[in-house]
Amino acid sequence: MQKQNMTVNKDLQYERSRCTFDPIEITYFFDGSPEKMEQRxxxxxxxxxxxxxxxNIPLKFRSHKEVYEESLRTACIVLSKIKELQLSGKAGVELYMHTFGARLGSALFQDGNPLSLHYAMFIPAIMGQGTSEQQEYWLTKAVSGDVIGTYAQTELGHGTFLRGLETTATYDPKTKEFVLNSPTLTSYKWWPGGLGHTANHAVVVAQLYLQGECKGVHPFIIQLRDVNTHEPLKGIIIGEIGTKLGMNGTNNGFLGFRNFRIPRENMLMQNSKVLEDGTYIKSVNDKLTYGTMVFVRVMLLQDLLYYLMKAATIAVRYSAVRRQGQINSEKSEVQIIDYVMQQYKLFPHIATCFAIKVTFTYVWNMYVTVQGQLHQDDFEKLPELHSLTCCLKAVISADTAAGIEQLRLSCGGHGYMNASNLPIIYGLATAVCTYEGENTVLLLQTARYLVKSWKQALNGQLLPESVKYLNEAAKGIKQRSWNNDLEYLVEAYDAVAAGTIRLATENIDRRIRNGIPPEEAWNQTSIELSNCAVAHCRAFIVKTIVKTIKQSTSESDEFREVLLQLYELYIVYWILRNYGAFLQFSSMRKEDVQVLQSRLEYLLMKIRRNAVGIVDGFDIDDDILCSALGVYDGNVYERLFQEAMKSPLNNETVNISFEKYLKPFIKSNL
Amino acid sequence: MQKQNMTVNKDLQYERSRCTFDPIEITYFFDGSPEKMEQRxxxxxxxxxxxxxxxNIPLKFRSHKEVYEESLRTACIVLSKIKELQLSGKAGVELYMHTFGARLGSALFQDGNPLSLHYAMFIPAIMGQGTSEQQEYWLTKAVSGDVIGTYAQTELGHGTFLRGLETTATYDPKTKEFVLNSPTLTSYKWWPGGLGHTANHAVVVAQLYLQGECKGVHPFIIQLRDVNTHEPLKGIIIGEIGTKLGMNGTNNGFLGFRNFRIPRENMLMQNSKVLEDGTYIKSVNDKLTYGTMVFVRVMLLQDLLYYLMKAATIAVRYSAVRRQGQINSEKSEVQIIDYVMQQYKLFPHIATCFAIKVTFTYVWNMYVTVQGQLHQDDFEKLPELHSLTCCLKAVISADTAAGIEQLRLSCGGHGYMNASNLPIIYGLATAVCTYEGENTVLLLQTARYLVKSWKQALNGQLLPESVKYLNEAAKGIKQRSWNNDLEYLVEAYDAVAAGTIRLATENIDRRIRNGIPPEEAWNQTSIELSNCAVAHCRAFIVKTIVKTIKQSTSESDEFREVLLQLYELYIVYWILRNYGAFLQFSSMRKEDVQVLQSRLEYLLMKIRRNAVGIVDGFDIDDDILCSALGVYDGNVYERLFQEAMKSPLNNETVNISFEKYLKPFIKSNL
Incomplete structure (x- = not known):
């Protein structure tokens, strides 16, 4: 999307002129401070x-092969520029995250970065799992770019269940080497980004075999390609896995081994070790690896936030520019943002951006605290943090993906065009539902923690902060009668979560009493259990919102009013989306449903006036938004046309297929 | 996907061996009879x-331009083959629909057919709106293939609101011609399939101007390109609109006019007419055009059915083959279809296929009846049929698109690969939410009919079949107390629909009493109004299901049992998805929620055993399914690998980008 000096669309001008607050306050809110905004x-x-x-030719018009080549070209330029900044002392390691992340990175790369796993997984794996000698040796090579790595864990037949991995690394004490093998087709590594044609090394997770005995999965660092010619080494079968719904520039690959030997020193031995004679020394503590998983899931919340902010910006601006149909048949066509149904499709997702932001900040602080405790061998808070990040990753990725789709659909036919950028953003966001822990698996992990906590509460045990409401619920105190304070509504969320958890636990226990084995009873109750995790997560988010409202003081009154409207919208919207559970488990009565519905409609009406101002405050540059529908100046039709004119098909008035196919076909019929 | 003789996967063999009924009964059910199955x-x-x-190179690896060229090549071959069949008397016009439709067509074309609008819109428009002379002249050319047409209505700035179209056709009585113009950028035609580089003619909808007066939109037949050279004619600005979420082979185009003249005879004059001297003769009856809209929306239900059947087949077979994780930690990894959460993601969509099928059949018969009445100038049943097809198109397209996404996500990472075919199926299905009437617009059209019907019911007027339940509800009779018969549950659906409609109507009236203009009151109540249409539609579907159960007799007892389980699952599932409304408006009590939840779990368990058999009965050939995950023999990992090996990137071990970008980058860092 190129910048042009066009007049700003009149409707957008008007929207901006009547905004009741200064959008820059929103920018500060999301960046953290004016200084951080400037730096970004x-x-x-x-x-x-x-x-x-x-x-000059957007990726969308190119072949899969060209997309890869162009993505690698981009990656090399971006990395050189990062290096330049770092050498001049203007940036540190955090710049990789910034430049590869969902905000800027997905604009620079558009459809994925074939080098991102080198920084996001390969280097961290060496840092987290290598000994200090291994770190020194490999990090020097990895940071200089001499070694380009990736992280190969998932296999064609194995994803979620780590213990099921089939790749073997068998120690040969005679030569002091590990012999890597892929015993089956399903044992082929499959999915790692950059593995196809980009990386020349990988950290590979394999089953360690010592004297015929399997010791479980361990990490090994393995050279895949010749550093000079880039040819795959003998015994390495490698390639890329084909096209996907999105991220077609990431060069995801497959990898098989045929008696491929590596020196003993290439096993990453910070935790478990294999001595020269083949003696195995087991890891003392593997809880530290939990820390990395938690970190990644917290960071994903921020990625999701940026995807949703982009989609909301596009759909809100377009809805202010697009005029279609009439509300009053005697007046002219209206901005579609004036339809209450359109507001209902747009504004809850704006509100969700703010909900994700405050939740992310809260959980990030929690992570920093826990991480500090971990390094002092204090693991007490890890289970709570782990259970929280599991359900947050699942719920927020599902909400974000569904939200982006609804925003895309709210743009009608033009939202279906790649020029809107909405299909591409969706492709990136929906992937998060699957990677780094499949959402259902994560919800059930949180549910396990909740059921355990509920039983502890019944035994009178005091629970940690995020499940303290179960202590109250276990006392059997009924929720006080319904009223419409935000604080009361938030209590109702707690009542719903507690009620859902209580009922699911009772159902498991009933099944066990009826003779069903505990694991199967768990499985049979899993629909309700996953509902528990969602209800708990939703309660956590709304409580975090209310805490934030109490703490925040720095905003202007005007912005604070808008913030409150958005927070309230989130809280009311999710009650109404799931009000059966509130009728079932909280003190909500049937007549309260209408009261909340009216309140929702009132909030939509209030937010309507500032909607454009709010998304302007997200401060997403046109070059990052990459959307004909979302441009700041609102000249959406001009941009749609310009984007179409970039299609190579439009370089010629008659395509070659006329002479080749259509003309002979017509002739044959005459 | 090429056929191979591989051994059938053992898990699939076992599933098939223990199926309790003969899947061919399902094939007959969907095809209509053994003879129709054979013919298909x-x-x-x-x-x-x-x-x-x-x-040999799948479309997904090719550039946008190549996708178009290959799609046109395919179209010409397919059409020649159709012609052959027709000339030999073996097929009629229905073959176009068959070959272009969602079942076979989306497999032959994969990503859209640039010639489909010639048959689906251009020829029908001439038949429906041309005089008999016009029909004779143009249909001869169109059927022989001499003229390749499309249908151009939607403009860059105008979709839903037909009256807002800007293209003008001004009559010049001196030359007896119409002069076509595109006065603004937003007046450019935008979206018509095949318009980009394929069609040489189009039916164009434009505002008719006679002596400076606008007479509203009318259809004109317009030559766009030279029949021999295919070059655009002078005054025609034409091209394609770029890439989209899906359907990239359809060659959607744009079109602008600069003083482009056509003879007076090119206005399609079956309805309104313009005489030589410029006299305008208004159409007597334009209700007939409603018939076409209704027809298209009914046919879309069948397209959606095929998309969902394909996605369900893929996800169910893959879930039986895929083994991941453990339920009991002492046993081996389980088929993921044994997880109740997986069953919950899969089986409701199988049930939806059956619900769509019986609904489609019912509405199709209704359409045939009403169409017959229309030709006898009997328009009585048109509003009811119109209101039904509006909400059915909206609800079933939304359910299908969401269902396909859930099925894709249920396949984990591999579902994200295009080799699963699920992303492509989704791209085709989600488009239906927007075209032929945007879903929200359609729901609100149905709501208008419902509010009107409710008021008639309150006045004691007897209502047509599909809204008869409003007569009961208007009498204020409460629903009898809850029980678990299917018939009772269906009554509860009626109670929910009636309650939602009553409440929305009251809210509109309250707003009007408070001084809000009626149109604005309607807008302010539109969230509830769209809920009315959904609740009404859901009630209609479950009533149709129960009618079907009563009528059907030809099945075996074994198949009938399975059918009943699936129908019941649909009915129970949609209560639980929306049980707040049932607590609010039917006689359902809180304790009934658990009873239904247990029933849902029981049904999932029963359907589990036959799931593979059911989707086998859908009888979708591997060559039509085009999915590595959905193959009949279950060798999914072999197919994934074979598909990956078709990637042109895998033709060489080292890609050119290594020498061009990566090596210089590495060197610069050394």
């Missing part, structure tokens, strides 16, 4: 203004 | 076995 803007422009990073 | 299978093979229609 400067960095974004550093990359966006580089002419090498502009494309 | 023969026709499918006639196309699928043609070597010209096989591709």
């Amino acid at each position: 803007r400067k960095r974004e422009r550093y990359f966006l203004d580089d002419p090498q990073l502009k494309r | 299978r023969k026709r499918e093979r006639y196309f699928l076995d043609d070597p010209q229609l096989k591709r």
Whole structure:
């Protein structure tokens, strides 16, 4: 999307002129401070203004092979620019995350970065699992770029269930080597980003065999390709896995081994070790690896936030520009944002952006605290944090993906065009529902923690902060009668979560009493159990919102009013989306449903006036938004046309297929 | 996907061996009879076995331009084959629908057919709106293939609101011509399939101007390109609109006019007419055009059915083959279809296939009846049929799209690969939510009929069949107390629909009493109104199911049992998805929720055993399914690998980008 100096669309001008607050306050809210905003803007422009990073033919018109080549070209330029900044002392390691992340990275790369796992997984794996000698040796090579790595764990037949991995690493004490093998087709590594044609090394997770005995999965660092010629080494079968719903630039690959030997020193031995003679020394504590999983899931919340902010910006601006149909048949066509149904499709997702932001901040602080405790061998808070990040990743990725789809559909036919960028954003966001822990699996992990906590509560045990409401519920105190304070509504969320957990636990126990084995009873109750995790998560989010409201003081009154409307919308919206559970488990009565419905409609009406101002405050540059529908100046039809004119098919008035296929076909019929 | 003789996967063999009924009964159920099944299978093979229609490089690896060229090549071959069949007397016009439709067509074309609008819209428009002379002249050319047409109505700035179209056709009595113009950018035609580079003619909808007066929109037949050179004619600005979420082979185009002249005879004049001197003769009756809209929406239900059947087949077979994780930690990894959460993600969509089928059959028969009445100038039943097809198209397209996404997600990472075919099926299905009437617009059209019917019921007026329940509800009779018969549950659906409609109507009236203009009151109540239409639609579907159960007799007892389980699952599932409304408006009590939940779990358990047999009965050939995960023999990992090996990137061990980008990048860092 190129910048142009066009007049700003009149409807957008009007929307901006009547906004009741200064959108910059929203920018500060999301960036953290005016200084951080300035720094982010400067960095974004550093990359966006580089002419090498502009494309005359957008990726969407190119073949799969060309997409890869162009993505690798982009990656090399971006990395050189990062290096430049770092050498001049202007940036640290955090810049990778920034530049590869969902905000800027997905604009620079559009459909994925074939080098991202080198930084996001390969280097961290060495840092987290290598000995200090291994770190020194490999990190030097990895940071200089001499070694390009990826992280190969998932196999064609194995994802979620780590213990099921089939790749073997058998120690040969004679030569002091590990022999890597892929005994079956399903044992082929499958999915790692950059593995196809980009990486020359990988951290590979394999079953360790010592004297015929399996010791479980361990990490090994393995050279895949010749560093000079890039040819795969003998015994390495490697390639890419084909096209996907999205992320077609990431070069996801497959990898098989045929008696491939590596020196003993290439096993990453910070935790478990294999001595020269084949003696196995087991890891003392593997809880530290939990820390990494938790970290990744917390960071994903931020990625999801950026995807949703982009989609909301696009759909809100377009809804203010698009005029279609009439409300009053005697007046002219209306901005579609004036339809209450359109507001209902748009505004809850704006509110969700704020809910994700405050939740992310809260959980990030929690992570930092727990991480500090872990390094002092204090593991007490890890289970709570783990259970929280599991359900948050699941619920927020599902909400975000569904939200982006609803926002896309709210843009009608034009939302279906890639020029809107909404299909691409969806492709990136929906992937998060599956990777780093499949959502249902994660919800059931949280549910396990909740059922355990509920039983502890029944035994009178005091529970940690996030499940303290179960202590109250276990006392059997009924919720006080319904009223419409936010605090009361939040209590109702707790009542729903507690009620759902209580009922699911009773159902498991009933099944066990009826002779069903506990594991199968768990499975049979899993629909309700996953509902428990969602209800708990939703209660956690709304409580975090209310805490934030109490703490925040720095905003202007005008912005605070808008913030309150958005928070309230989130709280009311999710009651109404699931009000059966509130009728069932809280003190809500049937007549309260209508009261909340009216309140929802009132909030939509209030937010309507500031909707454009709010998404302007997200401060997403046109070059990052990459959307004809979402441009700041609102000249959406001009941009749609310009984007279409970039299609190579439009370079010629008659396509070759006329002479080749259509003309002979017509002739044959005459 | 090529056929191979591989051993059938053992898990699938076992599933098939213990199926309690003969899947061929399901095939008959969907095809209508054994004879129709045979005919369909023969026709499918006639196309699928043609070597010209096989591709060595799948479309997904190609550029946008190549996708178009390959799609046009396919279209010409398919059409020649259709012609052959027709000339030999073996098929009629219905074959176009069959070959272009969602079942076979989406397999032959994969990503859309650039010639489909010629048959689906251009020819029908001439038949429906041309005089007999016009029909004779144009249909001869169109059927012989001399003229390739499309239908151009939607404009860049105008979709839903037909009256807002801007393209003008001004009559010049001096030359007896119409002068076509595109006065603004937003007036450019945008979206018509085949318009980009394929069609040489179009039926264009434009505002008719006579002596400076606008007479509203009318259809004109317009030549766009030279029949021999295919070059656009002078005054025609034409091209394609770029890439989309799906259907990238359809060659959707844009079109602008600059003083482009056509003879007066090119206005399609079956309804309104313009005489030589410029006299306008208004159409007597335009209700007939409603008939076409209704027809298209009914046919869309069948397209949606095929998309959902395909996705369900893929996900169910894969879930039986995929083993991941453990239920009991002492046993081996389980088929993921044994997880109750997986069953919950899969089986409701199987049940939906049956619900769509019986609903489609019922509405199709209704359409045939009403169409017959229309030709005898009897328009009585048109509003009811129109209101039904509006909400059915909206609800079933939304359910199908959401269902396909859930089925895709249930396949984990591999579902994200295009080799699963699920992303492509989703792209085709989700488009239906927007075209031929945007879903929210359609729901609100149904709601208008419902509110009107409710008021008539309150006045004691007897209502047509589909809204008869409002007569009961208007009498204020409460629903008898809850029980668990299917018939009772269906009554509860009626109670929910009636309660929702009553409440929404009251809210509109309250707003009007408070001084809000009626149109704005309607808008402010539109969230509830769209809920009315959904509740009404759901009630209609479950009533149709129960009617079907009563009528059906030809099945075996074994199949009938399975059918009943699936119907019941649909009925129970949609109560639980929306049980707040049932607590609010029916006589359901809180304790009944658990009873239904247990019933849902029981049904999932029963259906589990036959799930593979049921989707086998859908009888979707591997060559039509085009899915590595859904293959009949269950060798999913072999197929995934074979599909990956078709990637042109895998033709060489080292991609050119290594020398061009990666090596210089590495060197610069050394």
